[in-house]
Structures are given as structure tokens and as C-alpha cells.
Amino acid sequence: MSIARQFNIEDKRLAVPATMLAAVYRRPGEVCMETVPVPRISAGELLVRVHTCGICGTDLKKIATGSHSAPRVFGHETSGVVAAVGEGGHEFNPGDRVVVFHHVPCGECYYCRHKTFARCETYKKVGCTAGFEPSGGGFAEYVRVMDWIVRRGTVRIPDQVSFEQACFVEPVNTCMKGIQRLHIEPGETVLVVGQGPIGILLSVLAKRGGAKVITSDLYQQRLTISRGFGLDNNIDASRSDVITAVRQRTEGRGVDAAILAVGGNALIQKAVDSVRPGGRVLLFAQTVRGEAVIDPAAICMDEKTLLGSYSASVELQDESVRFVMNREMDLERLISHRFPLTDSVEALNLAAHPQPDSMKIVIQPGSMWEGSTE
Ligand SMILES: [Zn+2]
Ligand SMILES: [Zn+2]
Incomplete structure (x- = not known):
């Protein structure tokens, strides 16, 4: 195929340039396109030429809030091609198509055991970088993948699977983890508030777990896309009151579980109100610390449970890889916008100010590759 030809895999010499383009986070709210050195790799490491990197809500939060020191290159939903390999210790070769997790836990510490x-301190240590403090690095032409990620967090992409599909492994894992934490029983009714790409993913996974899924969103466009994934029991929140509509569909009780897949705190109490007594609410997008008003009697007297889920689970890595690589869901259809690396600032701006028709937004250094077929 074209990639093999392009990289001249036979003699394993890949033309890696000395410098590359990267979207560098410089200060809160500011990302600049810069020419930086291509990272060097050591023994046991890989250099991956990035094809596609998804923009994640957590990237946007880090850029907007200044929670992390500058400079950094973010981007952790990275798929691409191995361009160079460090000596020994792994089974990868130049030309291999891979997707990389940017961090993996140790599996042994107190928090891993729980x-x-x-x-986990090992998990907090990010193992992919485009230079500067390791932060994912996917919004650049090349990323250095450190040895423990090569061993435990690098996954081959089968020939028939696109880079776009593959870059969803990490977001799928985080959604699977959220669904796992909800302990959905087959036949239960689950409301998913918000039908952005993550809301749709959570809905599909809840359905896969045996739930009857009700979706809601303020935007018609999103509900239309969501219906395309077989999620046809939906509530147009711009026209009807979600709580009333949910009760009408559940014999007046409320749903067994609700998932909040939109940020902010304004909808937390509404999500609590939407579940039946004894029901569960999963906060999936509440990543900004602050205060929220919640009726405590809903937790105590009505025995409702508030749960949260954040980041990926190493225990779900194999299952999330299977889900993505077996194309259980056509994830490419969740992508609404594809930007070349040169337009990363525009891509990040759009992602930070989503429009009714914007879903997953990806940055694609690979769109400029010679002979690129994707
Ligand atoms: Zn992510
Ligand atoms: Zn650990």
C-alpha cells in the first residue's frame, strides 16, 4: 500500500527531518504554530509520525485554564506510523501503523489496586512528547513514545482500519469506563444528556450493555447524527422539558440511570431529578472544580447515587481496542471537522466554541503526507 512505498520499509530507512511543525501551548489561551526539533529517541522508544490526533475536552481545558506550565504540545488521541525505532526491547518496525496511549498506570500502587x-504516579507521568514537558504531543508532526508506553500502551492498527477510526481508542476507553462504573443491568433505561461525540459514544455503549437509551440535546443537528447511530429515542431539549418527557417514557418513575455528557454544573440537579428513587447519575464532563447546588435529600431520602468517571482504565484497554479495530461502531462518522496541522489554532478554537454541527474535531498532520490516501 502507499504507506509502505512512501516509507521505503524494505530497507527500514525512513527520512526523518531535523525539524517539524508543532502547535505549541505558550500561555493560557494561546497556542502558536512553531518549528521545533523533531524529538530524539533512545533505546526501547519509538518515533511516531502523527497522522491523526483527536481534540479532547481536556486539551481545551488545559489550554484555557493554564492548569499546566508552558510550553507544551498537547494532543493524546494519536494515531500514526512508526518512523524510527530505538534499539531493542519491543516488536515494532518502521512503517507499522499504531495508536498510542499517552500514559499507563503501574498496576501496583495503592490507587491502581483500588x-x-x-x-497513580506512573499514570500521571505522560510518556509521549513532541518536545518540552511530555504532554501527549499529538498536535505535531512527530511524537516520541517512551519505553513503558511502547511496551504497554502502543497498539497496532490492522490494515483495514483507518487512522481516523483508530484515534478513538482512548476516548472509547474512557466512555467504557464510565459505563462500567454505572453497573447497567440489561433492560434498564438510561438517559444520556448531551449528544456530542462523547454523548453518542456513551449512548451506544450503554445500549451495547443492554440498556434502553434515551438521549437529549438542545440541538436538532446533534440528534439527527445520533439517530444515525440507531439512537432514536430522543428528546429535543429545546422544545420539551427533559424531566417531563423522561417521566412520560418511564411510567412516571424516571430513568434508572442518567449520564451527564455536557460540561458545567447547571444540569447536575436536573440529571438527579431525571432518575427514579434509587437511581444513579454519572458525571462525565464535570472537570472544573467549583461548587454546585444539589438537593441532599435526593441522595439521602431518595437514595440516588452520584458517580463520576475520569480518564481511561488499563483494564479496558483490550476491550476498547477490539471495539474500535473491529469497527463495532463507525467512529469516523463522529468526525465533523478535519484540519491540517497548519490550521491547528483554528481547529482548537472551533473545538473550544462548538457549533450545533460540530462533533469530533481532529488535527491531521497526515493530510499533508505525500500519497496519503486517507
Ligand atoms: Zn482524551
Ligand atoms: Zn499505580
Whole structure:
């Protein structure tokens, strides 16, 4: 195929330039296109030429809030081609198509033993970088993948699977983890508030877990896309009151579980109100610390449970890879906008100010590759 020809895999010499283009986070709210050195790799490491990198809500949060020091190159939903390999210790070769997790937990510490992987010190150590403080690096032409990620967080992409489809492995994993935390029983009714790409993913996975799924969104465009994934029990929140509509569809009780897939705190109490007594609410997009008003009697007397889920689970890595690579869901259809790397600033701006028709937005250094077929 064209990639093999382009990289001249036979003699394993890949033309890696000395410098590359990267979208560098410089200060809160500011990302600049810069020419930076291509990262060097050591033994056991890989250099991956990035084809596609999804923009994640957490990238936008880090850029907007200044929660991390500058400079950095973000982007962690990265798929691409191995361009160079460090000596030994792994089975990858130049030309291999791969998707990389940017961090993996140790599996042994207190938090790993209690499955709160995001608190593991090893997990916090990001193992992919385009230079500067390791931060994913996918919004650049090349990323260095460090040895422990090569061993435990790098996955081959089968020939028939596109880079676009493959870059969803990490977001799918985070959604699977959220669904797992809800302990959905077959036949339960689940409301998913918000039908952006993550809301749709969560809905499809809840349905896959045996739930009857009700979706809601303020935008018709999103509900139309969501229906395209077989999610046809929906509520247009711009026209009807979601709580009333949910009760009408559940014999007045409310749903067994609700998932909040839109940010902010304004809808938390509404999500709590939408579930039946004894029901569960999963907060999936509430990543900004602050205060929220919640009726405590809904938790105490009505025995409702508030849950949260954040980041990926290493235990779901195989399942999320299978889901994506077996094309259980056509994830490419969740992508509404594709930007070349040169237009990363515009891409990030659009992602930070989503429009009714914007879904997943990806940055594609690979769109400029010679002979690129995707
Ligand atoms: Zn992400
Ligand atoms: Zn750990």
C-alpha cells in the first residue's frame, strides 16, 4: 500500500527531518504554530509520525485554564506510523501503523489496586512528547513514545482500519469506563444528556450493555447524527422539558440511570431529578472544580447515587481496542471537522466554541503526507 512505498520499509530507512511543525501551548489561551526539533529517541522508544490526533475536552481545558506550565504540545488521541525505532526491547518496525496511549498506570500502587488509575504516579507521568514537558504531543508532526508506553500502551492498527477510526481508542476507553462504573443491568433505561461525540459514544455503549437509551440535546443537528447511530429515542431539549418527557417514557418513575455528557454544573440537579428513587447519575464532563447546588435529600431520602468517571482504565484497554479495530461502531462518522496541522489554532478554537454541527474535531498532520490516501 502507499504507506509502505512512501516509507521505503524494505530497507527500514525512513527520512526523518531535523525539524517539524508543532502547535505549541505558550500561555493560557494561546497556542502558536512553531518549528521545533523533531524529538530524539533512545533505546526501547519509538518515533511516531502523527497522522491523526483527536481534540479532547481536556486539551481545551488545559489550554484555557493554564492548569499546566508552558510550553507544551498537547494532543493524546494519536494515531500514526512508526518512523524510527530505538534499539531493542519491543516488536515494532518502521512503517507499522499504531495508536498510542499517552500514559499507563503501574498496576501496583495503592490507587491502581483500588482502580483509581488517574491518581497513580506512573499514570500521571505522560510518556509521549513532541518536545518540552511530555504532554501527549499529538498536535505535531512527530511524537516520541517512551519505553513503558511502547511496551504497554502502543497498539497496532490492522490494515483495514483507518487512522481516523483508530484515534478513538482512548476516548472509547474512557466512555467504557464510565459505563462500567454505572453497573447497567440489561433492560434498564438510561438517559444520556448531551449528544456530542462523547454523548453518542456513551449512548451506544450503554445500549451495547443492554440498556434502553434515551438521549437529549438542545440541538436538532446533534440528534439527527445520533439517530444515525440507531439512537432514536430522543428528546429535543429545546422544545420539551427533559424531566417531563423522561417521566412520560418511564411510567412516571424516571430513568434508572442518567449520564451527564455536557460540561458545567447547571444540569447536575436536573440529571438527579431525571432518575427514579434509587437511581444513579454519572458525571462525565464535570472537570472544573467549583461548587454546585444539589438537593441532599435526593441522595439521602431518595437514595440516588452520584458517580463520576475520569480518564481511561488499563483494564479496558483490550476491550476498547477490539471495539474500535473491529469497527463495532463507525467512529469516523463522529468526525465533523478535519484540519491540517497548519490550521491547528483554528481547529482548537472551533473545538473550544462548538457549533450545533460540530462533533469530533481532529488535527491531521497526515493530510499533508505525500500519497496519503486517507
Ligand atoms: Zn482524551
Ligand atoms: Zn499505580
